[in-house]
Amino acid sequence: xxxxxxxxxxxxxxxxxxxxxxxxxxxxxxxxxxxxxxxxxxxxxxxxxxxxxxxxxxxxxxxxxxxxxxxxxxxxxxxxxx
Amino acid sequence: xxxxxxxxxxxxxxxxxxxxxxxxxxxxxxxxxxxxxxxxxxxxxxxxxxxxxxxxxxxxxxxxxxxxxxxxxxxxxxxxxxxxxxxxxxxxxxxxxxxxxxxxxxxxxxxxxxxxxxxxxxxxxxxxxxxxxxxxxxxxxxxxxxxxxxxxxxxxxxxxxxxxxxxxxxxxxxxxxxxxxxxxxxxxxxxxxxxxxxxxxxxxxxxxxxxxxxxxxxxxxxxxxxxxxxxxxxxxxxxxxxxxxxxxxxxxxxxxxxxxxxxxxxxxxxxxxxxxxxxxxxxxxxxxxxxxxxxxxxxxxxxxxxxxxxxxxxxxxxxxxxxxxxxxxxxxxxxxxxxxxxxxxxxxxxxxxxxxxxxxxxxxxxxxxxxxxxxxxxxxxxxxxxxxxxxxxxxxxxxxxxxxxxxxxxxxxxxxxxxxxxxxxxxxxxxxxxxxxxxxxxxxxxxxxxx
Numbered sequence: 001x002x003x004x005x006x007x008x009x010x011x012x013x014x015x016x017x018x019x020x021x022x023x024x025x026x027x028x029x030x031x032x033x034x035x036x037x038x039x040x041x042x043x044x045x046x047x048x049x050x051x052x053x054x055x056x057x058x059x060x061x062x063x064x065x066x067x068x069x070x071x072x073x074x075x076x077x078x079x080x081x082x
Numbered sequence: 083x084x085x086x087x088x089x090x091x092x093x094x095x096x097x098x099x100x101x102x103x104x105x106x107x108x109x110x111x112x113x114x115x116x117x118x119x120x121x122x123x124x125x126x127x128x129x130x131x132x133x134x135x136x137x138x139x140x141x142x143x144x145x146x147x148x149x150x151x152x153x154x155x156x157x158x159x160x161x162x163x164x165x166x167x168x169x170x171x172x173x174x175x176x177x178x179x180x181x182x183x184x185x186x187x188x189x190x191x192x193x194x195x196x197x198x199x200x201x202x203x204x205x206x207x208x209x210x211x212x213x214x215x216x217x218x219x220x221x222x223x224x225x226x227x228x229x230x231x232x233x234x235x236x237x238x239x240x241x242x243x244x245x246x247x248x249x250x251x252x253x254x255x256x257x258x259x260x261x262x263x264x265x266x267x268x269x270x271x272x273x274x275x276x277x278x279x280x281x282x283x284x285x286x287x288x289x290x291x292x293x294x295x296x297x298x299x300x301x302x303x304x305x306x307x308x309x310x311x312x313x314x315x316x317x318x319x320x321x322x323x324x325x326x327x328x329x330x331x332x333x334x335x336x337x338x339x340x341x342x343x344x345x346x347x348x349x350x351x352x353x354x355x356x357x358x359x360x361x362x363x364x365x366x367x368x369x370x371x372x373x374x375x376x377x378x379x380x381x382x383x384x385x386x387x388x389x390x391x392x393x394x395x396x397x398x399x400x401x402x403x404x405x406x407x408x409x410x411x412x413x414x415x416x417x418x419x420x421x422x423x424x425x426x427x428x429x430x431x432x433x434x435x436x437x438x439x440x441x442x443x444x445x446x447x448x449x450x451x452x453x454x455x456x457x458x459x460x461x462x463x464x465x466x467x468x469x470x471x472x473x474x475x476x477x478x479x480x481x482x483x484x485x486x487x488x489x490x491x492x493x494x495x496x497x498x499x500x501x502x503x504x505x506x507x508x509x510x511x512x513x514x515x516x517x518x519x520x521x522x523x524x525x526x527x528x529x530x531x532x533x
Contacts, residue, residue: 015093023096027443027468030091056088064090067407074411075095
């Protein structure tokens with residue numbers, strides 16, 4: 001799960017893909033996950049980090065992360081080998 | 083350290099499509115309570131999905147409708163359309179408010195009698211009345227609205243066998259300027275069928291002609307269509323007076339008023355575009371008052387509107403079963419209430435709101451029911467907050483037709499509760515059990531065992 005390194009992400013959750021010219025908005029948790037991906041954190045590290053910080057159990061978050069990964073892929077925001 | 087509130091991660095692409103002058107509709111406000119009762123509490127106690135009816139809303143909408151007409155016309159009578167919602171609790175609220183009963187089958191007729199309605203205050207409409215039903219309605223002095231010539235001739239025969247003279251009206255269909263024109267029920271005005279039928283009734287001497295009835299259609303968005311209908315019925319009444327010196331007791335404009343629901347394909351919400359009771363009342367009352375009737379001769383105005391009186395009082399509470407993505411990345415959410423409970427989702431864009439607070443993030447969602455059938459879609463596209471499994475949603479304005487046209491299909495039907503004016507909750511129809519479905523079944527002996 002490697003995010004496209006060219007993306008521009010603002011603190012307020014605005015995301016721009018210079019490769020396609022597309023813009024996106026993400027919610028705070030989504031932005032946090034993208035920041036972790038950009039800093040090279042693994043899937044397991046992201047799960048540990050979010051479940052420690054937020055009121056969510058591991059299984060529920062894993063499910064949501066998988067869904068989020070899927071939509072990042074649909075929007076072509078992940079590296080091609082993903 | 084206390085953990086922070088969790089919301090699932092969400093990303094949405096910003097599309098610069100064609101701007102809409104109406105903006106994007108978004109269901110922003112949660113519906114946490116209905117008549118002061120928490121949605122979560124109702125679901126915990128009575129299960130999910132759950133039909134909820136508000137007695138307070140039923141009564142206030144009825145009173146608003148009655149006031150709209152009674153302040154404009156001297157003699158007004160509503161007759162509750164049983165087919166719209168024939169739960170006895172609902173019918174009896176309307177009867178307590180003063181409504182007569184309008185029924186369209188022997189089954190509904192029996193139900194009205196069972197609810198304690200004075201048979202003289204039952205209007206028997208519909209295209210399929212049997213000999214026995216006509217005999218019963220005649221002996222009870224109910225008002226029989228004749229739909230076709232076969233029924234008219236049968237009723238003349240019935241009249242020869244009964245002690246009472248049948249009290250009748252004919253159903254008249256006509257061009258009121260709306261499309262499609264409903265000409266399936268009754269006798270046509272323009273081609274003279276209606277006048278022929280009236281002549282037959284008057285010449286037979288066997289029937290007591292009480293009134294004229296029309297049902298111009300359903301979800302009529304133009305109040306003026308009713309003005310046209312009222313004028314045409316008034317013309318027929320004048321012809322009867324001139325030819326037979328017969329004065330009619332009532333004119334029945336039927337039903338068909340639009341509720342505040344939004345039809346599929348509409349640009350603006352129904353609450354903004356559909357005519358109000360005042361607009362319908364103004365059109366109908368003006369047409370009758372401006373017709374040939376002298377003030378003393380004005381007939382009783384009967385209205386059989388159903389949908390517009392009950393839609394607003396009904397809610398379906400439902401629970402999120404799952405979230406998923408379609409192949410395109412589109413969000414889909416599955417809830418436990420489907421089209422088998424919400425028949426009207428085939429033609430309305432029902433308002434759906436969440437029952438708990440949410441952040442400002444919304445996603446375009448397809449909302450599906452729990453049936454293993456492709457058609458089970460409550461909303462093809464709706465902007466909803468980020469829902470989680472076990473969250474609750476409230477589907478609004480479901481009071482009309484769903485509790486009569488629903489079906490037991492794949493799942494058993496749920497509880498129906500009524501919140502009374504004091505905030506007490508009553509189960510008015512219990513959820514179904516397997517025995518309710520299996521009960522009427524009979525198993526041939528050779529099929530009793532499978533091995």
